[in-house]
Amino acid sequence: MADETEAEGTRAGPVDVPADVVQAMEAYLLGEEPTLTRVQVAERAGVPLELAVTLWHQLGFPHRGDDDIAFTESDVEALRMSADLVEIGILPAESQAALVRTWGRSYARLAEWQTTLLAGLAVEGGDPATSLTELATEVLPRVEALQTYVWRRHLASATQHLLQDTSTLTQAESRLSVCFVDIVGYTTQSRSLDGAALVEWVDRFEQDTTTLVVDHAGQVIKTIGDEVLFTVADPAAAVSIALTLTERGADPADPFPAVRAGIAHGAVVRRLGDVFGSTVNAASRLTSAARPGTVLVDAGVHEALARASSEGESDDEESMWRWRRLRRVSAKGFDHLEAWRVRPQRSDD
Template sequence: MEAYLLGQAPSLTRVQVAEKAGVPLDLAVTLWHQLGFPHHTDDDVAFAESDVEALRLSAELVRIGILPPDSQAALVRTWGRSFARLAEWQTTLLAGLAVEAGDPADGLTDLATDVLPRVEALQAYVWRRHLASATQHLLEDAGTLTSSEAQMSVCFVDIVGYTTQSRSLDGAELVAWVDAFEQDTTTLVVDRGGQVIKTIGDEVLFTVADPVAAVEVALALTARGADEDDPFPAVRAGVAHGAVVRRLGDVFGSTVNAASRLTSAARPGSVLVDAGVHEALTADHDGEEDSPWRWRRLRRVSAKGFKNLEAWRVRARQADD
């Protein structure tokens, strides 16, 4: 199995790999650590020719500046974490199928031989599609070509009563429940031109350029959560609009922090927004009667990092409002 996955049986030590790649051993070890690979001593025969080529390519990326010293560690760690999670999910899936086949050892080998080439090709396709999408977004906003900071809306959507609910479900039920929450949320976010940045168990963080779209997504999700006939969980949300620093697929800055604090302060089924969102959504309306939104200004939110965070509760105007 290892020989198949690596392209050939391990025949090299890490010292030999570094020598053949023309890379200092300390740099090679640093890269492997950042990628999250298992530790090996200088005498362990645990590497193959594919490791030599990969190390050589890594060194070339460092040389041409794609992996600059100030961001090399963070970027490589991101690669390592992302692919480690993906690999764990894939092997768990294959193992389950192998057990169902009746012979785990032979079944896993057969499945890996038959399935993994297709999975590898599909992963490359998905990566290229996301790369094309990210490039298009970059070209549409010329300012991001020279700056990692952009104006956008940030929203956290948090499951209400997650701890209590998780205790009443077994492992498979909990996984299915959370997967459905993440899938439905992601579909709605993507349909409105947004991007899911990350999921954290009971919480989804997404960004979108248009604050109207961010609020509409948040309201749609809270409405689903309030529907007793809909299996979608009860949620609350916080939305903030302003400068956001983007780095390695994540977002940082006070706007992100404000959205998080507003989510924590929101009541179940409600959506809280900051001054940036409120200003953007009321700018084109003469008054509340002309607006598709209903607003309620709340007491300023006191939270870590914010002395007086302005907050409004927003909901869609109903026909009888």
């Protein structure tokens, strides 16, 4: 009990930030103090109130009543620009809600992380109120500029990929290799680590996986705690990435966690940065069926690489892979999911 009391005594308690500091921070972040209700915003923007409220909710912002003074002129301009994008067809009615929700979720997660980071630095600085204000005025403009830079670089990269494969302009589907990489024993390991160690462990997994995927001209679609979903046009690249990660996870001297992976190659529907379709489902089912430290692929991957090999297009790395067809993989939604296990060929094989 003494140890518990001592631990409680050293734990940081809540930090009280004066209400006027909170209001000043809000005004700084919004550009001015809120002076408008949502009814006034809609009127000034020339947009029906119902549409304004719908967009507000889709962005994930908290509910406000008609009489709540919570908005500024920047909200008017944002609503007006949204209406303009709808009018010129950039935000068509059938995809408007999904796109706005995607924006809202993405920025909400980013804002939460940034706020937590700034709050932590403010507490370390002594007077939280003063430190938080100083950080906001000195750090946030740089963060905002950097975010714009990162967005534009990704936009340029996406444009380049689009021009290289113009079929995406006219076709709803693309042929891609889809891979899930899953940490083995995540639940057990997460129970044995404290919060900071768990974050560091997962961060290493996500960072190293993302670096490898990008180096192979792939794209990380999303991370789901103990799992990474990525796509790449070349099935050989997908296999190479998965084998590299499973080999690292099997090395006791490497802090990278043990993983398993499943890869499928075929038609994929891409929408708002995510991927859908039977190929994605097959990759997920293969990952669930894979044993720790192994990589399973579907017939699409196997056939594509076999065809490349017969046509003399495979590289030296592919010729060093060994394949073993599995008898059957039980997968929900599939009558019979063909699967192969792929692994590097050892010198003693």
